[in-house]
Amino acid sequence: MTKTDIRVGVDIGGTFTDVALQHPGGLSTCKVLTNYSQPEQAILDGIVKAADQAGLALGSIDQVIHGTTLVTNALIERRGAKLAFITTEGFRDVIEMRSENRFEQYDLNLSLPKPLVPRQDRFTLNERMGPKGEVLLPLDPAEVDSLVARILDGGYEAVAIGLMHSYANDTHEVAIADALRKVAPELSISISSVISPQMRELPRFNTVIANAYVQPKVADYLSRLVNRLRETGVNAPVFMLHSGGGLIAVETAAEQPVRLLESGPAGGAIFAADFARAHGLDKVLSFDMGGTTAKICLIEDGAPKTANTFEVARTYRFKKGSGMTVSTPVVEMVEIGAGGGSIASVDAMGRLQVGPRSAASEPGPACYGRGGTEPTVTDSNLLLGRLDPENFAGGAIPLHLDRSEEAAAKLGLAPQDAAFGVTEMVDENMANAARVHTVENGRDIEHFTMIAFGGGAPLHACRLCEKLGISALIIPPGAGVGSAIGFLKAPFSYESTRGLFQRVDAFDATAVNAALEDMEKEARAFVDEGARGAPTKTRLTALMRYSGQGWEIPVVLPHRAFTAGDVDVIQTAFEDAYRTLFGRIIEGLPVEITNWLLTVSTILPEADQVVRHKAGASANVLRDRTFFDAALRKTVTAQEVARSDMTPGQMVQGPAIIVENETTTIVTSGYSVVGQGDGSLLLLKKDANA
Structure with a gap:
């Protein structure tokens, strides 16, 4: 790629689809509501909108980079292919026995995740490889032919093959796959020695099963997307961001869709890492909050922390150990159900709860006026004065204060009390997740700088820093569509x-x-x-x-x-x-x-180093507004400033509200904000601002 290439990054989230179009004249961004029935339609709508903003023809786009939650959603919602699993005799029930760890010790009604493949669809063969690749029991061709016939009679759409120690010798897996392809070339087949050639049969079996389960659906979606782009006039090659934070060809993604599990959130971590390098920061806490979830990631020495295993489809959504462990490279992060659309409720003991259920884009928060009636985090931010009902998403989505009040009443509290409780609950949940994540990695969180992005993060990041004792916070330009911009900065x-x-x-x-x-x-x-x-x-x-x-x-x-x-x-x-x-x-x-x-x-190009401005002249103030400052437990009068007026060195003392089309930055009373040379906002704790 070159600096003159016109590239577009597209991230489909649970609520919004974000688009970032990079062109010689700069960067054009937009957000459109996610279309659940036709996710590719939101991509096309967003690309057309961004291209119109930039004054570019669709045919001039050189590259499309896409991240999607389709794989994760298909596994969580069990919307995949009718699948058969073939393994070694004696290991049919490995995926059901799991690790035998009890992740919730005192829950007498513990709910374990059901295997993706029911027992009747799991088949075995009398063969065996040793751990050094030695053949202990050879494969019987007659037994293979008999099994192939049973697979064909079963009407399966996909087959996963995972044999013992196939990472050391794949000949038996390959032979079985060849026998199936010979009689059913249209059948989707995944083998563990290709998808996850690693020790430990449980994650290896889970990984090949997950890949086979979603492969037909993902391949169909990606084919549909590429065809629709061509029909619309975008003839550029399409690449996918994989969960490890790099780009792969769309054809590779269609063959190994399990690599796409965390592709969207990984883009956000890359986005934050790019700004960490530019600002010369070696200890960064990335905070990405969208409409459905919030993600927290450690970034050290300019690179996000990665892992080679990942847990998906948890029965206790945010409880470690309650999901299916797969072996695939992934940017390691903590994800909690704390997005703008997260729904608040009161449990049987009268306690306020927020998430993990989300209003998403359909019907959306009550204030959207699209049919939602339950109180959400976005409704709470509106009631606390942190959002402008006339200028949300650049005025594209008018907000209805009265509907937020009606929804908040369901919590049995006065509207502002309910809203304060909801936002404090969300902020404390996120702060606790950040504390645990850093402690588990042997780090002291107070020494980190936070980089916040996503449509919801700038609303909550300053309060989160107060809870965590973090004195410096960066809101990058384009924060509202940070993951989509991150796609454009990812390496192959x-x-x-x-x-x-x-x-x-x-x-x-x-x-x-x-x-x-x-x-x-x-x-x-x-x-x-x-x-x-x-x-x-x-x-x-x-x-x-x-x-x-x-x-x-x-x-x-x-x-x-x-x-x-x-x-x-x-x-x-x-x-x-x-x-x-x-x-x-x-x-x-x-x-x-x-x-x-x-x-x-x-190799990524060197980031242009940013000279840090810690103070400067007062920025132009649009007007005064009020919002509820949680740390002070009272409503304060704040200065509203346009993000475009926060040029390098321009400064505003909190409390303040920085407004732009795609998000709003809340500066609490204990912080000040200074514009930086790269368009970032630097929020500094006042007693650390000298």
């Missing part, structure tokens, strides 16, 4: 994985080097589809543990050919990573490597 990347178990004291450099060479070839083949000759970098990570431990930690290692003499290098890297997480190492225990991860990605 692909992570290849291999299960290769070794003790470090018995390190086999020859076997490791051969595996790494194959992994790099695989990753580069995918990256080269869209990189167009751009320079690339390679990152190598080993998942390691002490012998006897049940889980691994990621350890970054130098990417080069290894020798037997590198044992000390690997051991030291593990101990440094272990000490960072847990404060100490365990002397005398041998160390093991279970899986290898190799990522090839294009």
Whole structure:
């Protein structure tokens, strides 16, 4: 890609579809309500609107980058293909037995997630591979033919194949897939040795099952999207943002849709990381709040924290351990049900609850006037004076104060009391999630700077900083459509994985080097589809543990050919990573490597460094408004300032309200706000502003 390319990023959220169009003249952005029955229609509407704003013909667009929650939603709502699962005899019930952990210890009516594949649709074969790839029990061709016939008679739309230790030797999985394709070439088939070639059968089986379950639906949607874009006049190639924060071709996404699980939120983390680099910040808390959920992510040294497993479709929506664990590269973040559309209610004990149910875009919050009648976070912000009913979304969506009051009455409190309770509950839930996330990663949150974006985050971020003791907050330009802009800043990347178990004291450099060479070839083949000759970098990570431990930690290692003499290098890297997480190492225990991860990605351009303005001349004030300041527990008179007037060095003392089309920034009484050279707003705690 070049700086003159015209590129558009599109993020479909639970409430809004965000569009960001990058062109030589700048950036054009817009938000449209998500169309649940035809999600591609909202994309087309948004692209047309953004192109009109920029005065560009649709045919001039060079690249379309898309992120979607379609995969996650299909798994949560169980709207996938009729699926068969084939595994090794004796392991039919692995996905139902799970890890046997009890994630809610005192709930006597614990609800476990049901497997995506019912027991009657799970089939077994008498074959067996060993952990080193040795054939312990060969595959019987006659048994395979009999199983293929049963699959065809069952009328299945997709088949997932996950055999024991196939990460070490895939010949049996490939043979079964070939037998199925020979008689049913139209059948969607996923094999675990391609989708997730890693140790541990439970996440590997879950991952290949999830991929096969959504593959027909995702492939149909992406095909429909590409065709509709062509019909509309957009002939550009389409790329997808995968959950690890990189771009892949739409064809790859259609084959491996499980990589799209967190594609939208990952774009937001990339957006925040770009501003972290520009502002020279090495400790950042990314806060993304939209219409349905809020996401929190740690960004250190200019890169978001990543993981190789992810939990989806939780029965206790935000309870760790209650979902289905899949193995796919993902930007690691905490997600809670705290968006603008999150619905407030009173439980049986008379306690106020907010979320995880959301009014989404259909029918939307009560104040939208689209049929919603339940009180939401957006209704509460309107009642507290934080939103202007005449100028919401640039005036595109008029808000009805009377309907918010009617909805708030259902909580049994005065409207402002109810609204205060709802927003404080949401803010405290988010603050608690942030505290836990940083503590789990061995970090002290007070030393972080928050970067907030998404339509709802600028409304809540300042109050969140008060609760967390954070003294500096950045609201980037285009914050309302941050994830879509993040898509435009993402590299092309692909992570290849291999299960290769070794003790470090018995390190086999020859076997490791051969595996790494194959992994790099695989990753580069995918990256080269869209990189167009751009320079690339390679990152190598080993998942390691002490012998006897049940889980691994990621350890970054130098990417080069290894020798037997590198044992000390690997051991030291593990101990440094272990000490960072847990404060100490365990002397005398041998160390093991279970899986290898190799990522090839294009190199991002250096971010232009921003000179920080901490004070300056007073900005032009449009008018005075009032809003309820939660920290002071009272209504305060605030200065309303247009975001466009917050030029570099322009300053406003809180309380203040900074308005723009796509979001509103609330500056509480304890903070001031200063315009920055890149268009960002820097909010500083007053006693830290000297």
